Amino acid sequence: MIGAALLDAPARWGHLDWALAVVTAWLLIGVAGVFALRRLKLVARVLFPIGGACGLLLFGVALSAIGAPPEASVLPIGLPSLPFHFRLDSLSAFFLLVIGSVSAGVSAFAAGYFRKGEGTPPGLLALEYHLFLASMVLVVLADDAYAFMVMWETMALSSFFLVTANHRIVEIQRAGYIYLLVAHVGAIGILLCFGVLQANTGDYTFANMRALELSPFWASIAFLLALFGFGAKAGLLPLHVWLPEAHPAAPSPVSALMSGVMLKTALYGVLRVLFDLLHMQVWWWGVLLLAVGLATALFGVVFAAAQVDMKRLLAYSSIENIGLMFAGIGLSVLFSAYGMRPMAALALTAVLYHVASHAFFKSLLFVGTGSVLHATGERNLGKLGGLIRFMPWVAWITLLAVLASAGLPPFGGFVSEWLLLQSFLFSPGLPSSFLNMLIPVVAALIALIAALAGYTMVKFFGVIFLGQPREDKLAQAHDASGWERIGMLWLAGGCIGLGLLPVQFIAVIDPVTRILVGAGLGKTVGDGGWLLVPVSIERASYGPAIFLLGVAASFALAFLLVRFFYHGRLRRSPPWDCGYPWQNGRMQDTAEGFGQPIRQIFEPFFRMERELPSPFDTAPHYRVKVGDHFWHWLYLPVARLVKRLADLIGLLQQGRISVYLLYGFLTLVTVLMVVKQ
Amino acid sequence: MTRLGVVSQLLEIGLALLLAPLLSGWINQCRAWLQNKSAPGFLQPYRLLHKLFNKESVVAEHASPLFRSAPYIVFGCMALACAIVPTLSTDLPLSPAADAIALVGLFALARVFISLAAMDIGTSFGTLGARREMLIGFLAEPALLMVLFSASLISKSTSLTTIVETLAHRDMAIYPSLAFAGVAFTMVSLAENARVPVDNPATHLELTMIHEALILEYSGRHLALLEWAASLKLFAYSCTGLALFFPWGVAEAEAPLALLVAMPMLVLKLAIGGALLAFLETLSAKMRIFRVPEFLATAFLLAVIGLLVNILVGA
Numbered sequence: 004m005i006g007a008a009l010l011d012a013p014a015r016w017g018h019l020d021w022a023l024a025v026v027t028a029w030l031l032i033g034v035a036g037v038f039a040l041r042r043l044k045l046v047a048r049v050l051f052p053i054g055g056a057c058g059l060l061l062f063g064v065a066l067s068a069i070g071a072p073p074e075a076s077v078l079p080i081g082l083p084s085l086p087f088h089f090r091l092d093s094l095s096a097f098f099l100l101v102i103g104s105v106s107a108g109v110s111a112f113a114a115g116y117f118r119k120g121e122g123t124p125p126g127l128l129a130l131e132y133h134l135f136l137a138s139m140v141l142v143v144l145a146d147d148a149y150a151f152m153v154m155w156e157t158m159a160l161s162s163f164f165l166v167t168a169n170h171r172i173v174e175i176q177r178a179g180y181i182y183l184l185v186a187h188v189g190a191i192g193i194l195l196c197f198g199v200l201q202a203n204t205g206d207y208t209f210a211n212m213r214a215l216e217l218s219p220f221w222a223s224i225a226f227l228l229a230l231f232g233f234g235a236k237a238g239l240l241p242l243h244v245w246l247p248e249a250h251p252a253a254p255s256p257v258s259a260l261m262s263g264v265m266l267k268t269a270l271y272g273v274l275r276v277l278f279d280l281l282h283m284q285v286w287w288w289g290v291l292l293l294a295v296g297l298a299t300a301l302f303g304v305v306f307a308a309a310q311v312d313m314k315r316l317l318a319y320s321s322i323e324n325i326g327l328m329f330a331g332i333g334l335s336v337l338f339s340a341y342g343m344r345p346m347a348a349l350a351l352t353a354v355l356y357h358v359a360s361h362a363f364f365k366s367l368l369f370v371g372t373g374s375v376l377h378a379t380g381e382r383n384l385g386k387l388g389g390l391i392r393f394m395p396w397v398a399w400i401t402l403l404a405v406l407a408s409a410g411l412p413p414f415g416g417f418v419s420e421w422l423l424l425q426s427f428l429f430s431p432g433l434p435s436s437f438l439n440m441l442i443p444v445v446a447a448l449i450a451l452i453a454a455l456a457g458y459t460m461v462k463f464f465g466v467i468f469l470g471q472p473r474e475d476k477l478a479q480a481h482d483a484s485g486w487e488r489i490g491m492l493w494l495a496g497g498c499i500g501l502g503l504l505p506v507q508f509i510a511v512i513d514p515v516t517r518i519l520v521g522a523g524l525g526k527t528v529g530d531g532g533w534l535l536v537p538v539s540i541e542r543a544s545y546g547p548a549i550f551l552l553g554v555a556a557s558f559a560l561a562f563l564l565v566r567f568f569y570h571g572r573l574r575r576s577p578p579w580d581c582g583y584p585w586q587n588g589r590m591q592d593t594a595e596g597f598g599q600p601i602r603q604i605f606e607p608f609f610r611m612e613r614e615l616p617s618p619f620d621t622a623p624h625y626r627v628k629v630g631d632h633f634w635h636w637l638y639l640p641v642a643r644l645v646k647r648l649a650d651l652i653g654l655l656q657q658g659r660i661s662v663y664l665l666y667g668f669l670t671l672v673t674v675l676m677v678v679k680q
Numbered sequence: 681m682t683r684l685g686v687v688s689q690l691l692e693i694g695l696a697l698l699l700a701p702l703l704s705g706w707i708n709q710c711r712a713w714l715q716n717k718s719a720p721g722f723l724q725p726y727r728l729l730h731k732l733f734n735k736e737s738v739v740a741e742h743a744s745p746l747f748r749s750a751p752y753i754v755f756g757c758m759a760l761a762c763a764i765v766p767t768l769s770t771d772l773p774l775s776p777a778a779d780a781i782a783l784v785g786l787f788a789l790a791r792v793f794i795s796l797a798a799m800d801i802g803t804s805f806g807t808l809g810a811r812r813e814m815l816i817g818f819l820a821e822p823a824l825l826m827v828l829f830s831a832s833l834i835s836k837s838t839s840l841t842t843i844v845e846t847l848a849h850r851d852m853a854i855y856p857s858l859a860f861a862g863v864a865f866t867m868v869s870l871a872e873n874a875r876v877p878v879d880n881p882a883t884h885l886e887l888t889m890i891h892e893a894l895i896l897e898y899s900g901r902h903l904a905l906l907e908w909a910a911s912l913k914l915f916a917y918s919c920t921g922l923a924l925f926f927p928w929g930v931a932e933a934e935a936p937l938a939l940l941v942a943m944p945m946l947v948l949k950l951a952i953g954g955a956l957l958a959f960l961e962t963l964s965a966k967m968r969i970f971r972v973p974e975f976l977a978t979a980f981l982l983a984v985i986g987l988l989v990n991i992l993v994g995a
Contacts, residue, residue, distance in 0.1 A: 389802060391744045402746075409792060412778070412785040421781050424825075428832060431991055443987035446829060447980070450822035457788055457821075458814045461795050465810060470802030471742065534776050543838040549777035550786075553763065557756035558749075565733065565901050572736035578897055579740075580803040592799075592807030600815045604973050 018068035019076055019091040019144070022099060025061045026140050029054060029133040036129030046125040047117050052486070054133055055110030061103030061140070068096035070514035075146060081153070088208050090146035093514040094279065097355060098143045098271045104497060105263050105362045106136050112370045112490025113256040115483070116377065122169035128254075131168075135161040135260065142268050148197035148207040155193065155268075159186040159236075162265060165257040166249050178248035185245040189235025193272065196228035200280055212280045222281050226288050229276040230295070236269035237325045240299045241637055247306075250318035251382060255373020258314060262321045263366035267358050270328055277336065278519040284340040286435070292333025293441075297448050300326025304455040305608050308462065308601040309629050311384050311594040313372045316463055317365065320408065323456060324361045328354050330449070331423050334430070335520065337438065344522035346429045349537055351516045352509060352524050353422035356501070359508070360415030363497035364407040368463075370494070371401035374487055375467060378480035384463075384594035389472040393480040398468040400491045407498040409460040410453045413547035415501030418535070420453055425543055455601075462597040471588035503547050505535045595627070602629065610635060688769035688931065688939055695943070696762035700915035701725035701908065703954055710958035725911065729904050737900030740801045750797030751898065751905040757790035758912035767919040768942040769931040770841040779838040780828040783920070784821060787872070790909070791817045798894040809893025812969060816878065816890065819976035820868045826983030827868065830861040831924050833990045840923065848927040856993060860986030862925050866960075867979035869917045871972065874910070876961040878972050888966065915950075918957075922949050 016024070032050050039045045068074075073092035081087050091099075113132070117125055138157035145151035163186070167179035199221055200212040217225065235242040250258045277284070303322030310316035331354035338347035372382075374397045381387055391398035407414035427449070430442040472478060483491065501508060506528055513525025524537055534546040565571075580586050602609060610630035616623030655666075705722035712719030739748065764778045764786075778786060795810035795817075832838045834855065835846035871878040874891035883889055895906050923930070929945035931938035967975065 389742070391746065391800070392742060395744075398744075406789075406792070409788070410785070411789045411792060412782050417782075417785055421785075424781055425838065428829065428838065431833065439991050440988065443826070443829075443984050443991065446987075447822055447826055447984045450825040451818070451980075454788070454818035454821040457792055458818045461792055461799075461810065461814050465796055465799035465807070469744070469746070469796060469799040470807065540776060541837055541839060541842045543779050543781075544776040545779060545782050546777035549774065550760070550782065553760040553774060553777065554753065554756040554789075557759040558752045561752050561755050561759075561905060565905070569733040569901060570736070572900075574736055574738050575741045576738050577741060578801045578803050579738075580801075580805060581896065586803055588802060590804045591802050592804070592811055597807070597811050600811065600973075603970070 017074045018064050018071060019074040019089060021064040022061060022091060022140060022144060025057045026137045028057045029137040033130035033133035036126040040124045040126035043125045046129050047114050050129050051110050051114040055107045058103045058107030058110055061099055062107060065096045065099035065103055069093050069511060085149060087150040088146035089144045091144060093518050094274060095143045097512055097515045098267060099140060101267055101359055101362045102139055102264050105366050106260065108490045108493035109256050109259045109366055109370065111493060112487050115486030116256055116373055122171055128168060131161050131164045135165060139264060139268055143271055146209045152194060155190060162261055166253040168254055175252040178252035182245040182249040185235050185242055189232045192228045192232025196225050196232055196276065199225040199228060209280060216282060219285065222283055223285060225281060229273060233269040233272040237266050238322045239295055239329065240302060241633055243322050244633060244638060246322055247315045247318040251312055251314035255369050255376060259366035259369035262369055263362040266321060266325055267362060270358060273332060274519065284336045286337055286340040289333045289337030289340060292336060293330050293445060296326045296329030296333055297445060300330065300452045301448060304452050304459060305601060305605045308455060308459045309598040312382050313384055313467060314382055317368050320459060321365055323452060328357050334426055339520050341434055344520055346426060347520040348516040348522040348524055349422060350426040351520055352512065353419050353426060355512050355515060356422060357419035360407060360419055360501045363494050363501060364404040364416060367404035367491060367494040367498060368401065368408060370491060371397055374483045379477055384466045386474050387467045388470045388588060389477060390480055391468040393478065394482045396488055397483050400495045402464060403495045403498050405460045405464045409457040413502050413551045415498050418502065418505045421545055423449060425537055466594050466597060470591045473588045505547060684936055685771040685773045689772050689774055692768050693759065693763045696912060696915055700911040701729060703915050703950055704911040706951060707954045707958050710955045711961055714958055714962045729908055732904035733901050735900040737902050740897055744800055747797050747800040750793045751902040753793045754790045755905045755909045757786050758909040758916060761786050761916040762912055764840060765916055765919045766841050766844045766923055766930055767946055769939055770845050771932060772841060775841045780832060780840055781838055784825050788821055794894055801897045805893045805896050809890055812890045813894055816871050816972060819973055820871045823864055823868045823976060823980040823983045826987055827861045827865045830857045830986045830990055844923045844927045844930055845932060848930060857986040857990035858925060860982050860989060864979045864983035864986065865921055867975065869921060871976055873914045873917055877964040877967050877975065880966050918950055918953050
């Protein structure tokens, strides 16, 4: 009877129930992992693929939930009389779409990736991994501050344990510590933000916050707190330091999830607070977001270009992309502050598009580095090279992500960049002439950042996969395993799909911009057919499919005609290199060499310590350490201050029991005196 | 899509493919005249292409398929670029597929592929060339984008055909923003097409070359395709410049006769433009690679000033 009811129930389930079912399934998989703690085969080949299938299911649920009316439910878990509220609207559904689709690919990859456990028993890793996924889904679904914060912390903690999977290595411990620290500093900001948003009503549900009207002053306070709190998670400028530490430390599928998906939950938080919980947008919020976003993006891309560790490079590139997304949000706020809703929708569409495409290409890049790391044991670009010959699968699939990440047509990264630049071209319509003057500078910066991203990606791909191997052992590198290929192909499919089908995807995310800024591109875009037309065909259009067809057709025609009129003869020989026969792998440009022009041009950005050999050195050594000014200007002074305060407090600690008894006595006397009065 | 549109589209691609080597030859001819040298004749690029296509391709032993496909991809990109820039007519069926921003993206795509291919063999010159090419690329690309933005702010559109139509119908007044943009554009095209102050197309001196270092390992048909693509790129850039700054004479929709007028106009404009380019190259000296960022930053700044002027003055 109960069984029949259970079997019958799914037919009546709403989208929210299905999403919660996926969460439950993930939690069960995690628990199963604990029971199969050290049975790697079972965990990797069975549990992770099932988790990936659940991700696919979530993807499907989210796809049908976008545009559907919001669903809410109250679950009697948590504290008594303080249940969890959940709500699924189009904004949540969009982020569920990203989480589901990307995690499906990453889980499939992880099935092949975790081979001997990364210092943590595989079963425990499965628990942490699936708990991490489940908490991200619940963050997006939470409809009261209490549930949100609990899930937010669960997300931070589970990812902390994943980052420190290899916890015996000192650098990884340090990375994990910094991550946890910044995550909690940020969480304080978010907590305070919710405190401001509930405006002394004592009701922390989002429904209540939505109903309240805050004064501009308090709204601004809430906005600044949200920017600080979510900015810490997203890696905005002064709070970015954990990203380049945590990403290289974590196992690659985890870095992929953190960079591809977890950073986006911070973006979700900002969107939720800015456009849903607050009812106003003030123009200077937009300017602040633009400034912080662009500074972050420029900083990130310049640092990415100078890195020599492949995962650090990608981490900095994530900082860049997050910066661009925040700049887009800033533009959207600016437009909606002046009531220009269609333009706000255009900028917001660019942001959401970039959220999705960055999720795919960055996860793919991270899992690609994971395969390289497994095959070679090297993260240092200076010791890689020529892997396209030993690992063709990984190389060619990664190439797609590299092109998408470089913002090149016809891939996903270009569409969002294109939309963002389009929305900038509308900004001369803003009523403030001061803002109008800012716009060209901003657009120029975005163009520069995009071009630098191309430089970085050529360096990344060229140094790892092309050229000659810089070490002998690279010749033994093995290609990705079957599960890894499946995961990578799925993610690559996402990159290509987002690149070629912008019209269809924008139609999908149309309801999201509608609920946030009250306008959408779906109608105009839908009329364009295969062309992406944000406003009108005379104004701008872009047809990636036709574009690709054009290049491919010229490719094929050139290939065939050359063979038809001439010949296809080919001879293999040693490389020419201007007739220099003693060429070897060590003579190629290294990662340092490739980054050198960037270091020279953007010198003030870096804190460089150089050790140059003297001309008379018999064993010359060249060393350069590229550091981050923020460490020295912000973090180390703060750390020193904390240490000094701690030392002062330490004076109290004498270590003798009589002194502590004296403290106790004095406290007692003081308390008694106070009570007496 | 009208039948005339298809005709003018095909005509434009065909003309670009045929005329591009001639433009390179003409520039070399002019330069030789100006420098008091004897020129090989402006049909020389065709002979070169014919010779290279006939030769067998010698490819390094460990070259990956990326190396062999890059010339075709670069050629495809440049052919598409020539197809979407309105040179003869603004009634082009392919043009809506890529606007000004996508055109910049198209050039970037080609640049990334040629740089990756140069890194594929793993010689020191190849990687050096790739690094320098990407360096120039990331400096020139934003400047080019800013130039195109100046034009699109005037015409309220990034669609190349709309830009040309709007600019062709404007009064014969000088737009201050376009003046800035024009100077910036000239500087960018010199850098992007490996012309003299930045790169020297005639040199094979290892330490100074950029474009030649990239294609050092190529031979036979691959080299021919790359050379052809390079001249197509120069052609596309010249046509973009003409379209932005001298758009008069380009045919519009429903005007088959104008198409016939447009062709000699284009040849005339290109001939004058090519001679001016040769003149500029003769006047200037090749600069050190680390002066190039300053040169391109100036172009970038000029383009941004152009954009600012546009917003302030509204013209």
